[in-house]
Amino acid sequence: MTLEDQASRVIAQLNALGRPTFQDVGPQRARKGFEEMPPAGEFVDVASTQDRTIRGPDGNDIAVRIYRPGDGAATADRNGALGCLVYFHGGGWVVGSIETHDRTCRSLTMLAGVVTVSVDYRMAPEDPFPAPPNDCCTATQWVCDNAAELGVDPQRVAVGGDSAGANLAAAVALMCRDGAARGDACAQPALQVLIYPVTDFDRDTHSMIANAEGYLLTRDTMAWFDDLYCPQSQRKNPYAAPLAVDDPSGAAPAFVIVAGHDPLRDEGVEYAQKLADAGVPTTLVEYPGQFHGFFGMTRFLDQAHEAQEITALAMGRALSPALGD
Template identity: 45%
Template structure:
């Protein structure tokens, strides 16, 4: 393993350190949201994917979503996308560059979901919102220009957790037929099992132990939830009959070993897995693809993520770029 992250990512870490801003885990949730707002928001994304905001029915409420359509004739596969942010932070805007890229490069409709956030809405509110949105998309794919037989779930970090949880819930509840689950550096185990990566990458690599504890305290309001598979998908009694998966892990990420554990669990259950491991990258790198934080590493990770989704949903790799 390298001694430090890739040069372009290390430059981002150095710039964050030089900002001398307060750590969000020293703030209230609303203060932290204000601090983070705009940090990864897009000011100049490729606008080739058309986007429109709407709501879909949820558990006693309307859930805001943003629908991205590729510039090509459909119907297209649909990817229901869940943003990261520790279940406390994150917005539709914060993942706009990712969703536009997936819509264009994977040639699919992307439905990005603004699920309820903690601490105002602790576990399992986000899971139930994510499941309800996926259920609606599967039943109403034509309304967004999508193909109901090719519905996938995807997400980064906390959103990766939700994509895995929705995959489990769809199996357990005889729900939507999920064609694929694509998880970028997901959080997958709240049982405090002492993964080595938690200690190895506790500080200095964007997502830190203190921040993880802050997210944990906001999202998980009782210890009784920790082994619930919809909170800790690695802890599921069985991983059989789950959708094929793409799982991204990064060497300098405290969540690295949770991702590896999920890959192992899926493979042991006979679920096809494409595992992309980036030894010299950090948590959150796929969001570093637009001003004010734009890296070559982030673009490469996101391009491969889109390529894997395209192959999974279309049965073919990306077309050569001219």
């Protein structure tokens, strides 16, 4: 299928800029350039935001931003406790921040009626695997341990993210499942929201070859991210490559979005199928005419609005209070 009309115009405009690639400029300049890009998402007012710092697993500091939806939120129970989304930003584990994904978090907060906790985890190459998933798992546990203060129900916490952030959300879902199996006091997410997730390090899939160039994320950039993030010796570790897990049964229910013109499309579909085959309730939604990164581009793409709305509906179903609460 060809690109959807609005997507085609956006891609043409981006390609016409002729910007250097991330790998051409290196991590530091790539981060600066990514932060300075004009926001592609619409600004949505929330009731409040709060920036905090929590203690990480290695004594490090983790910055988080907490978004509140205000009175009358759809996930509020009769005591006022809300559902919660712990969100991990995309950017290949190398670029991105709570600032670059602020508008996506604002939108999901209001559409789903949840508290959103956006996590500024450590990034490669300074802090490669396993630092990012360890930070994300710690942040998820912090939300559950501090649920009363945050005004959320610890039984109604989802993890989610886009791209590398979705990889981290999938990893956290597996880490929490494994921790619970060991008898650890580990939070079990009610849902994992995976927006065009990285699930493997195979850069020779059909979608990786077919969409290698011209659709914002390239095959070469993805390989560069991989090399900065994860050593070869760890690339079959399910917390780095969730698709490598032998049996994902018992993991949180999943909501997965993929895009047809995305190098990561096939591994997202394959992971959704692996979850479903293992009995994990899984919903897979594909946007055949879209590209990697479209989800946050609500200023330009009607289908970005639609994708955020159906994601919020899935979150609402998973995080709504039980009858009688």
